[in-house]
Amino acid sequence: MSLAAAETAEIALDTLGEDQAPKGEVWRRLRRNPAFIVGTVLIAVFVLVAIFAPLLAPYSPTDRQWFDEIRPGFVPGPRSGNLLGVDQQGQDELSRIIYGARYSLLIGIVSTALGASVGILIGTLAGAFGGWVDGLLMRLMDVMLAIPGLLFAIGLAALLGRSLKSVMIAIAVVNIPLFARLLRSSMLAQRESDYVLASTSVGVRRWRIVVQHILPNSLSPVIVQGTLALATAIIDAAGLAFLGLGSADPSIPEWGRMLADTQRSLASAPQLAFFPGLAIVFSVLGFYLVGDALREALDPKLRR
Amino acid sequence: MSLLEVTDLTVHFPITEGILIERQVGAVRAVDGVSFTIERGETLGLVGESGCGKSTVGRSILRLVEPTSGEVVFDGIDVASLNGEPLRKLRRRMQMIFQDPFSSLDPRRTVEDTLAEPLRAHGLAPGKLAHERVTELLDIVGLPRNSGSRYPHEFSGGQRQRVGIARSLAVQPDLIIADEPVSALDVSIQAQVVNLLEDLQERFGLTYLVIAHDLAVVRHISDRVAVMYLGRIVEVAPSEDLYRLPLHPYTIALLSAIPIPDPDVEDRRERILLRGDLPSPANPPSGCRFHTRCPWKQPTRCDTEDPVLREVPVAIGQGHTVACHWAEQIQAGALRPHEVEIPADA
């Protein structure tokens, strides 16, 4: 039987090696992956900057003390005292970038967590019950997927008013069907696996099987999806803010908003377009790299 | 009363087509009218090649797969009529050992968790007792007592299979259905597990249904053997009788195909080679299902009449039934095997 042959490959190459726990194996693969290391560094920087913003930023982000230096066609660029220069409202750009990390991180985490929890719940229910429950929930998800995220965000902003809250909800909602489908397909795949069958035949109650067997084994794809969703959440948030759907308060140092604001003053202060964009890129890059590395490390099929 | 009575068990898997509305256009007739009994304490072997439906029989007895029709009566209880909690409770008495020692254990749970799970599910060993019972089980199957804290991947295939056996013993069942218990294991380990199963049967008074394709193993461990082909049982007999005097053409061919590690025997034996492939279970041949490949097919009856399992006087002892119209004539040598015509579009 071919199963013994499958063990051939395993034993032939592992016979004399030490046994590794899967967690240890995963960690080891990650450690050796340069993408993971770079990504983690970027994320760490991002998170630390967000947390310690008050300590790191030289000034308050809303302090307009340099407003008087602004002339038509001229905005002070990088110089000593204002490392990234000054923005159109006379606020220190560096400080705004630093505080901006807070908003991006907050939006990213909250919206992803919200979307993921609801999505996981729906997907689990659909996968666990099957039948008409599954059908109904999945059709619902299809509808949600069919609605363009942008339109939905605009509609939401019209309903709830322009605010960070409506941005977060919009992004969360867009994430729900993604996680739902992920969980559902993971559950479907596992429902047929032998150990689920074994637990059923032993007489374990169904809900217990779902909670103790199926969900933990679905964790890997969720983790990967989670990191990638975080990344896209940050981009989406910036994008929505750029379009003016975020907070109406111009003093909030949200990166997307800052990018939008530079449109008006592109001639006089082209450098202002650079910094928020760069910040977005680096923070998102970090999550992408880590997400990709996790995917590779957790994939049981990739032996080497 | 027999411990297990299976009557006309049928499992058809529907084949559906259609995008929005699914229509059933056919069915895979995996199990198509199977009947047998198992007495308390005996071992019945169910053999056949891939596609014969033997695994499905095992799973449908436990209702892991829903039977399409037929009766399964366990210790007087109609299994098909149970649902929910009564079914769950009945499951305690019928357990299964799975083929694949890799996939039948949850890789994320320790051996202790896996073994304690059935105990908990039936409230058999609350609290500390569970740990003691798990250690006991590990001992019974010959695994080190401290194996409980380890994960499945830390064990070899043979050891994982022992964990699977221990799990099935945990609830002290009456009947154990072993679905290919050793085929995924190395040859030198198979014997260990076979011996273990035999020991356990003696020790705990278990009844076994052993489903396998390895006839030599099945002969060794079973009291009676049933041979399946394409969803039907074609022959049932006490082990020794089946191997000494196979009556059904398929059984004859099957036995002659098994390699024997003895050059003299191999050189001298006459092989009945089947030609062609297994027909599709979705579209089984008319009449006797084996007639398309049967070296003894006769012009009459074989392709029109479905043979039933019947006792034949030429058998060695009691309890030998075969589903073949010409079993007596074949046995007497009145019919010679012939070349089988393979249709060009086989």
Place this chain on the structure above:
Amino acid sequence: MTLLPRDPVNLLSVRDLEVVFTRRGRRPVRAVDGVSFDVRAGQTLGLVGESGCGKSVTSLAILGLLPKRGVQVSGSVVLEGRELLGLPQDELRDMRGRDIAMIFQDPLSSLNPVLTIGRQITEVLERHFGTSPRDARTEAARLLDMVGIPGAARRLDDYPHQFSGGMRQRVMIASALACKPKLLIADEPTTALDVTIQAQILELLKALVVDSQAALIMITHDLGVVAGLCEKVHVMYAGRIVESADRRELFGSPRHPYTAGLLASVPRLDQERGTPLRPIAGSPRDTIPWVDGCAFSPRCPNRIDLCLGAPPALAPIAAEVAPSSHELRCVNPVPAPVAAVVTSRRRPPVRLASGTRATRATKPVKQAARKRAKP
């Protein structure tokens, strides 16, 4: 490419073949740890062992099919005077299919799913012989017919998934024999097949090998398969050959405890049903490196102190009657007379009316009741 003096006798000569898999952060794995054997033209050879013994890796090494990274291959593989190890890829490609062909275990993954069967065979012919497409097609149809595929000419345009497992394996055999190679290596060709299909394929292989006069190396874990097919048998364990003999000698008088153990642990149709199975203790993982002694010693019922410390050498056994080619890697082998009793004596085959049965076993000589080895 070094041209060694032509070996008049041996088609293939493997000497001290070693394959080591290295991975960062792990101990290197010696999959093949010093294997030497010869194959004569037209000879059928069996390489027997369980998973992890290195038999498959040996065949991959011979054909140069192992990856470059993380693998160290050393030793010598000489085919008709040519050293194969270290040959550049293009020369290896020329050799594969034309001089040596391989049949793999799983025909589904060894056949290209997007090419028709016909294409996969004609490709081989066109590549090695420059056959014209039309002639190649005719030849392909003939080959499919030869391996017993009904309606061969029509099936040239079918895809692998349209064939059953047994048929696919026949296709693999046809494609392997297309260029009439001198050596055929079959790696567990029937392990994934049902036993009746296996019998068909083995009979086919037997006939074709005789017909084409190609040499055959049969790699398998099934001793029964080898008993019927291979003139000479090598038993492998943990990367080394532990016993070699002509097949009658090996089965009639297995001397290595591993070989004897394997034979005793397999239930056999021609033995009494109640014969107890005597498993080998432990598992294939319970080995020690060969440098520290005999790799089988942790599981060996014949273990003595001498087994540890230095690896036993493969040496011919002292033959009682005449010099034999029976070689053994053991310092405390199973004694010959008892070993002859392990396989019970047989009467000539009894043919029943249905003309099929194997022999009926005589009552085996009662051996001292042996405790079943602790699992």
